[in-house]
Amino acid sequence: MWWRSGAGSLTEVRWAIAATALFAAGGVAQLADAPPWLWWTLYLACYAAGGWDPGLSGLKALRDKTLDVDLLMVVAAIGAAAIGQVFDGALLIVIFATSGALEAVATKRTEDSVRGLLDLTPDQATRIDDSGGEEVVAAADLRLGDVILVRPGERVGADGRVAAGASDVDQASITGESMPVDKQVGDEVFAGTLNGTGALRVHVTRPASETVIARIVAMVEQASATKARTQLFIEKVEQRYSVVMVAATVALFAIPLALGQNLQESLLRAMTFMIVASPCAVVLATMPPLLAAIATAGRHGVLVKSAVVMEQLADVTHVAFDKTGTLTEGRPHLAHLRPMPDPATTPEGGSASGPGSEADRLLALAAAAEQGSEHPLGRAIVSAAHHQGLRLPAATDFASLPGRGVRAHVDGQVVEIGSPAHLLDETAPGDAERARAVVAELEDDGHSAVLMLLDGRPAAVLGLADRMRPDADQVVAHLTSLTGAGPVLLTGDNPRAAARVAEQAGITDVRAGLLPEDKVTAVRELQQHQARVALVGDGVNDAPALATAHAGIAMGRAGADLTLDAADAVITRDELNTVPAVLALARRARRLVIVNLVIAGTFIAVLVAWDLLGDLPLPLGVAGHEGSTVIVGLNGLRLLRNAAWRRAAATTVATPTRRQT
Known part of the structure; x- marks a missing residue:
């Protein structure tokens, strides 16, 4: 879970919770007409709990000749208390302490994830x-x-x-x-x-x-460091805003004072400006919609690790999928059983997907021979026989032949199941030729072919394949409609298997046979064409590409530890249809952020202009400032309703969208 952060970020969370509790207690005491010293004490304790860390960080930054918004808000809070508005100052402290704690938790990158990979x-x-x-x-x-x-x-x-x-x-x-x-x-x-x-x-x-696995670790670390540098723009904005606001506040206090205005009036106007110009509403304009979207997505099986990630999901223009365990279920299933024709008795035909006494008999013999095998293909054959309700005869003299397959005696016959490349070398030329044709047909269709011999003669060819998730084609269609670009398939599997799955899912851009570094290269190639790529994967081999992508989404049920840590979002229930839903939810959250920023900016501009050009009463300034904060906060929390997810999860595509790559 992303909540398992380091000790530092956990401490920030605790202090933010303490500040919020003290603020709430102070508000209750004030409303209950408790003695002023009591609620003043509670509010000042809120200052200490939530303001000491950002204040200390701000002083350290000031020592390095930089000014950040955290220090600015602490100063604004102290200024509010200095003119008797201790409630407003405490509210500023709570907002910024909570924001700082969320940021610390959301941006953590644990070394445990890399250590987990190296444990392989x-x-x-x-x-x-x-x-x-x-x-x-x-x-x-x-x-x-x-x-x-x-x-x-x-x-x-x-x-x-x-x-x-x-x-x-x-x-x-x-x-x-x-x-x-x-x-x-x-x-x-x-x-x-x-x-x-x-x-x-x-x-x-x-x-x-x-080694390849050591290079995976290096690529994850490198990509994570690169992603962190995208925060530099935000830091520049904070710096400029802080400098301008401090300069304006000092000027608003010093200039009237120099022109003969009394100290109380100058200080009151400057502190009023500091309060109405403070970016509380701006902060709430951004965080509530994103955090509400995170909470809603979490209730429906998608863990989005931070508000920054939710913004990144809103910007996605292209989606890339891993194949195994993502578009598919990640385990082999018996798709076909082709009985080999016996020139004397048996006509050609038969399939595991349809009834037939000969096919059922051969499947029962194959499953009986494979019951002692631990190979995934053998387990798939046994599972298929059980699924069809077949009775399996007893097998004796079972032997596992490394690199070849298995051999056992079943119903008086020697049953051998294994690699066609090895078993066909031991069969008669005519039988081998017919079997090779069936093997080639199945392999060309993207299946793994397994040969079955009875008493040394080819009896059947079994085609096994990883089964596609039932909703994969709908997900691809929805994403194509949502982003305007067809998803891309990036897989380490062979081209034939990749092409078969891509055709079933409706994907036209297929890149197969990729090692982890090749997936990273493919993502970067898309990014070079201005694409913001969301990669969906589940394996350790996907971790570098997940970290490189604009947004990495991991399938959580079977995902490796490093994959879950490298990803920005985790699908905890393994439901593929939540991918387009969370992208749509993120886009709606971004629209609410824009609306809230317009509301917050309008309030700040009007109140600041009133204070500068007129005579804004402090109570009215506080009411306007807090009113805008409440409005944008409530507007953002609309995404907490289940209706927001249902709307995002709607998968109806009105008209087919031309796929792009």
């Missing part, structure tokens, strides 16, 4: 020495040319190439691929990826400081 890489690795012996060494001590042993179920200790052995490796943390990848001699493996059922000897090709 094992601290130790088994190195093979020149004599063939094994020694356990620190992963950071591995050098180019070392050979390490990666046993089944272990994480790979370094980037390298397979020198011996075969296995399936889950590298979703790096590439985002939903399916484990078969690795053989010569194939590249990455540090932090999870080895499957076979043992591998890996020739180290990169030192620990240059």
Whole structure:
């Protein structure tokens, strides 16, 4: 959760809460006609609780010859108390203490997120020495040319190439691929990826400081630092406003005094100016709509980490999606089962999606053989059989063959299920040719093909694929209508699988086979064309691009820790249709901010002009100032209603919008 900030920001939150409580107690005491010393004491305690930190920061900034608005508001509050308006001064303190606490919490970047990513890489690795012996060494001590042993179920200790052995490796943390990848001699493996059922000897090709996962950490830190520099413009505005306001207040006090006006009148006019010109209404013009939108989005499953992020979401012009776990469910499902024709008895045909005794029989045999497997594809086959209510016969002599598949005896037949590339080499040429045609057809359609042999002959080809989320196409259509540009698909998966999902979702701009740095490059390419990109992803491999994007949105249910911390917003319920809803809500919040700024600016301009050109009574000035504050505050809080989310979540697209890339 974004609330888990460092000790410093938590202290600011506590002081802001204390200041608010003291202010409320003082107001109650004043309304109840308590002795003045009591509510004055409570208000002054509010000053101390909420004003000491911004006041101290302002004095430090003044020592460096800069003037910020925090110090200005503390001075305004003290000035208000000096002329008897202690309530107004306390209100200023509460507003700015609360604002400062929210900013401190919202802008935190914890080192825990980076540490969580580094935990993916094992601290130790088994190195093979020149004599063939094994020694356990620190992963950071591995050098180019070392050979390490990666046993089944272990994480790979370094980037390298397979020198011996075969296995399936889950590298979703790096590439985002939903399916484990078969690795053989010569194939590249990455540090932090999870080895499957076979043992591998890996020739180290990169030192620990240059692994893909180490580069991910560096890119997240770099992108986060770059994003923080966007606050410089706000600091410049604060500085100029503070200088102008202080100069105007001093002039308004000193010039009439020099011209013979008495001290009390000069001070009263200057303090009135300080109060009516203070930006309380301006602050409330911005924060309530954004914070109300954050609260409303949070109730509906979207955690937006700060008001700054809500503003960034309102500016989004392009949306980019990761594929696995974002547009799709992130796990394989059996999509097709193609029985191989037996020239003597069986006609070609059959599919897992339709009834058929032969297809059902083969699926039951395959699931029986896979029941002892821990491979994700095997679990998908078993799940499909259970879903169809098939009875699974008993399997004996089960064996898992690393890099090949599984073998078992079922109903008196030898059932083998595994990689077509390996199993077809052991079958008759004619059978192999027919099976290769079916395998090629399924793979061209974006499926992972698995071959099933019965007693050494091809019996079926099973096509497995990651299933698209049911509302993905509606989300894409809504985003296209909302932003005027079609979403982009950025994925580490293979082009065929990416193209299949993109076609189903209605996405035309597809970029596949991307490593984490490639996703960052793709986001930056869009930004070079003035696009403000919101990236939606879920894996560690998405973290650098999430941090680089104008707004990063993470799928929270299965998202990695670093991904959740690098993202600006988190979809806690994994509901993809909340993406266009939160963008629409952010745009409405921005419109309310603009309306509120107009209201606040008009009040300030009228009251300041009245004070400068006429004779503005202090009570009327305070009433106008506080009135504008109440108006903009209540206007912003309209977004707290559930109707605001329902309006934002409306997904009706009146007319198709031409997709752009």
